[in-house]
Amino acid sequence: MSGSPESTRPIKGLHVVLTRSADDTLATELAVLGATVQHIPAISRRAVPHTPMEWAHATAVLFSSPAALQFADFTRLPNPSCRVACVGNKTATTAQALGFTPVIVGREGAIKCIDRLRLSEDDTLVYPGPAQPLPATLDALRATGAKIVHVPVYETVPPPDLQGAITRLTVFDVIIFASPSAVRNWRACGGPIGPVISIGPTTSHAARKHGFTQVVEAERPSAAGIKERIIQAYEQTL
DSSP states (O other), rough: OSSSSSGGGGTTTTEEEEOTTTTTSSSHHHHHHTOOOEEOOOOOOEOOOOOOOOOOSSEEEEOOOOOHHOOOOSSSSTTSSEEEEEESSSHHHHHHTTOOOOOETTTTTTHHHHHHTOOOOTTTEEEEEEESOOHHHHHHHTTTTTHHHHHHHHEEETTTHHHHHHHHHHOOEEEEEEEEHHHHHHTTOOOOOOEEEEHHHHHHHHHHHTTTTOOESSSSSSSSHHHHHHHHHHHHHO
């Protein structure tokens, strides 16, 4: 019966390890779908010293995460004509709270945002973000022909309590990884091997490189894509 309680809990009985950041809401969303979730963040972020954002020649700006806004140092906003693109609703909401006006909100990753910006060689895009962006993001930016000003504003590091959290880990069916750095930190701190749901190709590559052999990749590089892939994978095992 489509309206029954069980139909709204499609992954009931699944034991999931979520390695995304501590403020991530995906743990709650998976629990609502019926999963037992152990939320063990494998990444934390810290600021990278940088000069304040310079917007003078910027025609576009890309914020790939709320962390980019949290750590970016700026004393003023860009010109109103500067197009602001944000990856995900949470990033857009954070940007709005700081006075930015997002004109593009990409819910399926940075590359979709970049496509929708329709940049050309006449554009200058400012990209405040991680010290080590995903190669696919940088490749997509460079392919536009625009001048790209990447400003490293934060770096990802292992949480100080990651090793201890891993020792308290109980039985699980699948681990969720949303970045290569999460994979690296997990293994460096003694995290076990197991079936993986990966957010995208770069993370899948990192997982296989670090010894994971059962890797299933989300079709969309987003939290929604991860949820969809978990439901699909779980249904196939029933």
